Amino acid sequence: MKIFTFASICLIGLGLVCRGALPEKEGDEKTAAPTIKNPKAVVTSPLYIKQAAGVNVLANVTITAKATPATPDQAGILLVPPLGDGGKAVLGAVTKLMMTVHNGWPVGQRVEVSFQPEIAPDDAPAASLAVALLLDSMIAGWNADPACSIIGGLQPDGKVQAATSALMRLTTATRGTASRILMPEKNVTQAADCLVNEGVVGAGRVQMFAVKDFDEVLQMAALQPDPDMAKSIELFDGVQKTLSASGADAEAILKKVDTQEQLRFTLRKWPSHMTARLLLGHVAGRYRTFSLPSSIEAVDRIATTLLKNIQSARPYEVKGLTTAGVVSELQRLRLALERLDPLAKRYAQAIIKYGETAQIWLSKPAHNPAETQDLVTSFSAAAAQALDARADLGAAIQQVVK
Numbered sequence: 001m002k003i004f005t006f007a008s009i010c011l012i013g014l015g016l017v018c019r020g021a022l023p024e025k026e027g028d029e030k031t032a033a034p035t036i037k038n039p040k041a042v043v044t045s046p047l048y049i050k051q052a053a054g055v056n057v058l059a060n061v062t063i064t065a066k067a068t069p070a071t072p073d074q075a076g077i078l079l080v081p082p083l084g085d086g087g088k089a090v091l092g093a094v095t096k097l098m099m100t101v102h103n104g105w106p107v108g109q110r111v112e113v114s115f116q117p118e119i120a121p122d123d124a125p126a127a128s129l130a131v132a133l134l135l136d137s138m139i140a141g142w143n144a145d146p147a148c149s150i151i152g153g154l155q156p157d158g159k160v161q162a163a164t165s166a167l168m169r170l171t172t173a174t175r176g177t178a179s180r181i182l183m184p185e186k187n188v189t190q191a192a193d194c195l196v197n198e199g200v201v202g203a204g205r206v207q208m209f210a211v212k213d214f215d216e217v218l219q220m221a222a223l224q225p226d227p228d229m230a231k232s233i234e235l236f237d238g239v240q241k242t243l244s245a246s247g248a249d250a251e252a253i254l255k256k257v258d259t260q261e262q263l264r265f266t267l268r269k270w271p272s273h274m275t276a277r278l279l280l281g282h283v284a285g286r287y288r289t290f291s292l293p294s295s296i297e298a299v300d301r302i303a304t305t306l307l308k309n310i311q312s313a314r315p316y317e318v319k320g321l322t323t324a325g326v327v328s329e330l331q332r333l334r335l336a337l338e339r340l341d342p343l344a345k346r347y348a349q350a351i352i353k354y355g356e357t358a359q360i361w362l363s364k365p366a367h368n369p370a371e372t373q374d375l376v377t378s379f380s381a382a383a384a385q386a387l388d389a390r391a392d393l394g395a396a397i398q399q400v401v402k
Contacts, residue, residue, distance in 0.1 A: 034102040036067045036109045037141030041134040043221065044149045046172040047115070048123040056120040058168055060149065060176035063115055063127060065134040070110035077135070078112045079124075086124025094132040096156040097214065102139050111135065126163060128154040132214065133221055143223040149178035149206075150221065151187070158214035166190035167294050171197055174206050180233065182220055185210040188274065192287045193294040195278045196339055200250040204243045207236055208274040216272075232270035235262060239276075254283055288339075295344035296393055302332045303351045307386075310354055315383035316376040323362045330355045343396055347389040354382035 042064050048056040070076075077095060079087045098105065113131055130150040137144040151169050153161035163169055166187040171194055173181045183191060188210055195203040209229075211217050219226055225233070239262050246253045253259055260283060266276040281287050290298060300307060305325050309315055333352050340348055357378045361367075367375065 033104050033107045034139050036106045036111075036138050038138045038143065039067045041065045041137045041144045042146040043130050043134060043144050044147065044173075044176070044178060045127055045130045046149065046151060046169040046176075047126055048120045049117045050120050056123070058165070058172045059117060060172060060178070061115050061117060061119055061127075062146075063113065063130050063134065065111055065113045065131070065138060067106075067109050067111045067138055069108055072108070075108055075110050076105065078110060079131075080112050080114045081118065083119070083124040084121040086121050089125050090128045090131055093128045093154050093156045094135060097132055097154065097158055098135055098139065100158075101136065106139060111138065125153050126169075129160060129214075129217065133217055136214075136218055137221075140218075142218070144221050145179055145223045145225075147177065147179035148221045149173040149176065149181045150217070151181065152184040152211070154214065160184045160186075160211055160213055160217065162186035163190075167193045167197065167297065170194040170208070174198055174203065174208075176206075178206050180220075181206055181208045182211050182217055183208055183274070185212040185272075189291050190294065191274050192278055192281070193290050195282060195287050196290050196294075197298075200254055200279065200282065201243050201247070204240055204275060204279060206275075207233060207240075208278075209270070210272045210274045220272075226270075229270045232266050232273050232276075235266040235269065236273065236276055238262060239266070239279075254279060289341055290339055290344075292341040292343055292393070293397060295339075295341040296347070296390075296397075298336055298340065299333070299344060299348050299351065302336060303329050303348075303355075305329060306351055306355050306358070309358075310351065310383045310386050315354070316379035318358055318361050321358050321362065323359065326355050326358050326362065330359070344393060347386065347393055350382060350386035350389050354379065354386055357382055 042062060044060050044062055046058050047061045049059045049061065051057055077091055079090065081087075083090070095105075113134065115127070119127065129152045132154050133144060133150060136142075151166070151173065152163045155161055162184050166183070167190040170181065170183060170187075170191060174194060175198075191208055191210070194208075197203075198205075209220050211220060220229060224230070239259060242253055242259065243250050260280065263276045263280050266273050267280075278287055289295070305321060306329055309318070309320060330352060333348055333355070337345060337348055357375060361375055361379075
């Protein structure tokens, strides 16, 4: 009997469909075909979405998978829209994993996976873990929690990949309406940065859990999770309510012995409860500043306009700057200084010096030749200092990676 590979991909309608015959066991006995037990499954994920202006932004996206009967040539998985090469990568990873886990694809079934709002094609691989989770829940017959937010990519062997832009994804999910967040264990540093960014109350708004492989994701994403995890969620829920009601006194509440005991009980029930672990670390004096990569990301995100000028061939020209824009970026940079990694402060302070020079130029547009020369010199020196500081940070990050 001729065997077709399930991972072969063909173009049908508006999407990419993976199709093929079921694999066979040794001899003549065929592997039993799996069935679709749940015709629909839903989760959420913070993904980049398409914008009319051409600039992609992160948003909490609802991912829905629906199964319908289909003829053999139409059976398989369909992404709507197909999402280009990124979509192909998603299909390649999830179909290989499903074939391994479930010994084939349900005969006569077509599953369409859609995104609301529509995501940017470049970010399709970031949805692979969520898509695989949906397919498994449909085939295995367990109910995924529609409000569970999934962060991270997926390798065909079931290993969870670290998420790109993890700090921003975690922040987006935390500010949404997720019941809980599942994030790669490799992104724990960015979870700590999320605590720094959002503060005790903000970071404690949603419970975050770290996962290292696909099996753990399935265990934690169910509408009715493992009893120990459910107890962990219940225990932390009490801490959440107390912190939320405390407002400005949240730090003091966190220092109380009974609050810390509640957090420890939460971890005993489910050790990968990252929010509880991070809050306990915060009490002990950790997680007060961003990691170095997140510090750089924060500065770059705040000082967008100033950096554009600094990196230009003529940093002493201010045509693209406005007083209001410069003042806004300077205010935000100064507020961020105390939360930056010490190595990143020099970089931020150099940008601040450049911005202050721009303020002088913009507030006094008429300059005599001597003043103009002094300002041009100051602009050039501040820009050079900022670029040097950024280059030093790049080298420091490489040392961390090694």
